[in-house]
Amino acid sequence: MTKPLVDIRDLSVTFSGERTVHAVNGLDLSLPPGEVLAILGESGSGKSVTLKTLLRLLPPRRTAISGMIAVDGVDVLSLSGRRLADYRGGTVSMVFQEPMLALDPVYSIGDQIAEAVMRHEGLGRRAAMERALDMLTRVRIPSPERRLKVFPHEMSGGMRQRAMIALALACRPKLLLADEPTTALDATVQIQILLLLRELQREFGMGVIFVTHDIGVAVEVADRIAVMYAGNVVETGTVAEVIRDARHPYTKGLLAANLHGAVKGARLEAIRGAPPALERPPEACSFAPRCDFADERCRTAPPPMIVPGPGRRVACVLADRLEAAE
Amino acid sequence: MSATDLAPVAPLPDRGGPQQPLVIARDLRRHFPIRSGFFGRRTGTVHAVDGVSFEVVKGETLGIVGESGCGKSTTARLLVGLIALDEGDIIFDGDRLGDQLSLRELRRGVQMVFQDSYASLNPRLTIEDSIAFGPKVHGMGEGQARRRARELLASVGLEPARFAGRYPHELSGGQRQRVNIARALAMAPRLVILDEAVSALDKSVEAQVLNLLADLKEERDLTYVFISHDLNVVRYISDRVMVMYLGEVVEIGPAEAVYARKAHPYTAALFAAMPSMDPDARTEEPPLAGDPPNPIDPPTGCRFHTRCRFAEAVCAAVKPALASVPGEARGGEARAEAHVAACHMLVAGSGHSAAGGAA
Numbered sequence: 234m235t236k237p238l239v240d241i242r243d244l245s246v247t248f249s250g251e252r253t254v255h256a257v258n259g260l261d262l263s264l265p266p267g268e269v270l271a272i273l274g275e276s277g278s279g280k281s282v283t284l285k286t287l288l289r290l291l292p293p294r295r296t297a298i299s300g301m302i303a304v305d306g307v308d309v310l311s312l313s314g315r316r317l318a319d320y321r322g323g324t325v326s327m328v329f330q331e332p333m334l335a336l337d338p339v340y341s342i343g344d345q346i347a348e349a350v351m352r353h354e355g356l357g358r359r360a361a362m363e364r365a366l367d368m369l370t371r372v373r374i375p376s377p378e379r380r381l382k383v384f385p386h387e388m389s390g391g392m393r394q395r396a397m398i399a400l401a402l403a404c405r406p407k408l409l410l411a412d413e414p415t416t417a418l419d420a421t422v423q424i425q426i427l428l429l430l431r432e433l434q435r436e437f438g439m440g441v442i443f444v445t446h447d448i449g450v451a452v453e454v455a456d457r458i459a460v461m462y463a464g465n466v467v468e469t470g471t472v473a474e475v476i477r478d479a480r481h482p483y484t485k486g487l488l489a490a491n492l493h494g495a496v497k498g499a500r501l502e503a504i505r506g507a508p509p510a511l512e513r514p515p516e517a518c519s520f521a522p523r524c525d526f527a528d529e530r531c532r533t534a535p536p537p538m539i540v541p542g543p544g545r546r547v548a549c550v551l552a553d554r555l556e557a558a559e
Numbered sequence: 560m561s562a563t564d565l566a567p568v569a570p571l572p573d574r575g576g577p578q579q580p581l582v583i584a585r586d587l588r589r590h591f592p593i594r595s596g597f598f599g600r601r602t603g604t605v606h607a608v609d610g611v612s613f614e615v616v617k618g619e620t621l622g623i624v625g626e627s628g629c630g631k632s633t634t635a636r637l638l639v640g641l642i643a644l645d646e647g648d649i650i651f652d653g654d655r656l657g658d659q660l661s662l663r664e665l666r667r668g669v670q671m672v673f674q675d676s677y678a679s680l681n682p683r684l685t686i687e688d689s690i691a692f693g694p695k696v697h698g699m700g701e702g703q704a705r706r707r708a709r710e711l712l713a714s715v716g717l718e719p720a721r722f723a724g725r726y727p728h729e730l731s732g733g734q735r736q737r738v739n740i741a742r743a744l745a746m747a748p749r750l751v752i753l754d755e756a757v758s759a760l761d762k763s764v765e766a767q768v769l770n771l772l773a774d775l776k777e778e779r780d781l782t783y784v785f786i787s788h789d790l791n792v793v794r795y796i797s798d799r800v801m802v803m804y805l806g807e808v809v810e811i812g813p814a815e816a817v818y819a820r821k822a823h824p825y826t827a828a829l830f831a832a833m834p835s836m837d838p839d840a841r842t843e844e845p846p847l848a849g850d851p852p853n854p855i856d857p858p859t860g861c862r863f864h865t866r867c868r869f870a871e872a873v874c875a876a877v878k879p880a881l882a883s884v885p886g887e888a889r890g891g892e893a894r895a896e897a898h899v900a901a902c903h904m905l906v907a908g909s910g911h912s913a914a915g916g917a918a
Contacts, residue, residue: 275761276732375849389850419626420788424832425845446762449834453841472838490762492791493836497814500773501795503766507731 236306238408238440239264239287244300245514246282246291246464255514256282258464260300266407269434269441271455271472273448273487277508279464280444284410287442288327289317305407323353326401327410330417332393336385342369342396343381346403353404368399371436372429391422395429402433409434411443415450427453448491452476457544460484463509463519470545480541480552482524518549526551570747571668573617575653580614581750581782582669587611587637587647593855603855607633609806611647615750620776620783622797622814624790624829628854630806631786635754638784639671652749667697670743674755676735680727686738687712687723693745711741714778715771733764737771744775752784757792769796790833794818802826805854805862808881812898822884822900825863861903871903873910879903 239262246257257279264270274280285291286298289309302309305324312320329335337345346368347361356364362381369377372395385393394414401409411430415423431454434441443454451458451472458475460468460483468481479485486504495501506523509515518524521531530550539552588610593603608630615621623631636642638649640662651668654660673679680689690711691704699707709719715737727735736756743751753772757765769792776783787793793800794814801811802823810823821827831846847866852858858865864874881899903911 275763391850419851420790420829421626421832421845421847422850424834424842425848427834428842428845447834449836452836452838453834476836476838487762490766491836492766492789492795495791495795497795498773501766501770503770504763505767507733507764508761 235265237263238266238268238305239442240301240303241283241287242301244283244286244302245298246279246286247297247514248291248295249297250295253512255511256464257286258511258514260465262459262466264408264440264442266440267438268457269431269443269455271443271445271451271458272461273445273451273458274461275446275508277463277511278461280461281412282464283461284327284412284442284444287408287410288321288325319353322349322406323404324406325408325410326404326406327412328394328397328401328414330413332390332397333385335397336393336400338385341382341384342388342399346400349400350403364403365399368403369396371402371433372396372399374399390418391425394418394422394426398426398430398433402437402439405437405439407439409439409441411441413445414443416445416447423450424453430454448476448487449493460487463511463515465515465519465548466546467520467548468546470542474542474545480539480547481520481549482526482551483520571652571664571749573652573749577617579617579653580650581617581652582615582638583648583650584611584613584615584634584638585648585650587634587649588645589633589637589642590645606806606854606857608637609857611803611806611808613801613808613811615782615784616799617749618780618782619798620785620796622793622800623784623786623803624788624793624800625803626788626829626851628805628851629803630854631803632754633806634803635671635752635784635786638750638752639669640665641671667746668748669750669752670746670748671752671754672736672739672743672756674758676732676739676759677727679739680735680742682727685724685726686717686730687719689727689738690742690745693742697746707745708741711744712738714744714775715741716767717741731764733760733768736760736768740768740771740775744779747779748781750782750784752786754786755788756785758787758789765792772796790830802829805852805857807862808901809863810898810900811881812884812900813896816884816898820884820898822898822905823863823902824867824869824904826900828866861901869904869911869913871911873903877903877910879906879909882906 241260241262244257244260248254248256272280298310343362343365346365350356350361350364365381366377369380374380374392374395415426418426445451455472457471459466462483468475468484479488489502504523509519517533518531518536521527536548536550539547541547541552587608589608591605591607592601594600595602611634625631637644649656651660651665656665687708690708694704694707709723712719712722717734717737757768760768785796797814800814800817802809804825810817810826821830828846835841852865860875860877861879864870879901881901882905884898884900884905903909904913907914
């Protein structure tokens, strides 16, 4: 088996301050090189925090991180100073939900891409601008020569997101992190960006972790899906396994709530209640208070990690029972 | 208007009978000027809503779909009178807004729930006060308004004893949206406009709120206009669907007919852009290239012709009118059953090569 590109073990992230939040609780996750993983979860599930921890973007004074993260053999949590700056944008880069906020409003698109290339690869300005032009062409921005000199506010939402992707990929990272990159876009533009990302991923062969709350988006881009709830992965598997054979009650609820093929007028099988506030670290199954199948075991101890098949994990006592029944 | 008229804030009576549409929107038009420079000279016009006509039948849910800039939210705001019409008529249960119906009366009949549940509540009022505010403005006594607020909280699934005294920031997004729904119902409206009301909610909470909306509609005999970009949700909740593009209606008809036929090429593209739920049949080709054009200077003729793969010369020259979709509902049937789309390909003799020759 090849060495994983990303290896996260027992990661916990806790924010302190006015309120303590245990955002990520004992997360294990790994990503082989060249694979696309979608992290699927609702707000507060810890999916964005996981991404930000991978780039070490969280405010150090208010954040306690424990566990281990290795990306391409580098111990991410021990990085600092120059080595951290080399890592960000060099080995790993990120595409955000709001390109208008992520891009610098006072530099042209070309200058921003060239700056990253000069910093990470030590190229001269001319060569860096050539790379910027090449990147804008690859993300299919029409008339790229002209767009090099354009500022972010002069572009449409879809074009800005393309520019953001060009910037993120300019230094050929081994890992691309994407945090809901299409959520703010219109439907007809979203699908263009998703297909573009899929194509560039194949072209560059990089690993991608794609965070989304939309199952349909995950199906379009990912090889595998990890479903997160209350700061931990509750179910992982290939896209087909998770969509067609969901084992965790939460995953099943999410699939039903997607309304794909819901019968008009029929009552929706809504998951009751709301996600936990995570002021204390979970001591039992976090989903138990909302689960129709929860029993005594669920409320007293953390759920076991069941492995129904290779590369497949489900954190639920029920998955075990299902397997035994089959 | 006298105070006694308003005192009870009772539901408005049904005046026109079941055959009279609750709302007739006729040729609605709203343009926004763009001003720039030192003297604020008018340098452009946003054609936000440009000649939109439709009806809302009593007791139905009309879904409105479209991308940003298509005018769906402006249409909603015109219906509640939040922004004034430039041209056109809104007829609410037989009474025309303006001469036969005051804005104040319209707002007793039409209420709205917005997307941002936090921004649409006053952060300094407890949720009980927020809900009681409307009835009090319309002349209801303090005690009665409070009682009504508590009843409404209970009916949207928030226990009054626990929640009445809370402030908006003390609630979750789903709970806040329930408060907004309760506040909309406080005026006992007949029409509730839900403008992306469930879009900001998590999927698991969204399903709860959709169930609640279905219950309330049943209990209170409501009519909904449901605006959303999520086609799955619109299909689930709507009886009829209206598709908008750049300030115009391109297709309108019974939900199942629109979803099955997708008569307008834009409707077809919008549906094809929905992510596939089948890992073995992922989308391979984006249905449309580029972003939706700017509504500042909309294209001539059919506004979709710049992105349409069937576009021909006639599309840029002549604006297509809404016409019956062939092979389905004809003009003779009830208007609510009609399925119409604005595309030259559907009209025989329009000059488009894909249109049939005989009428």
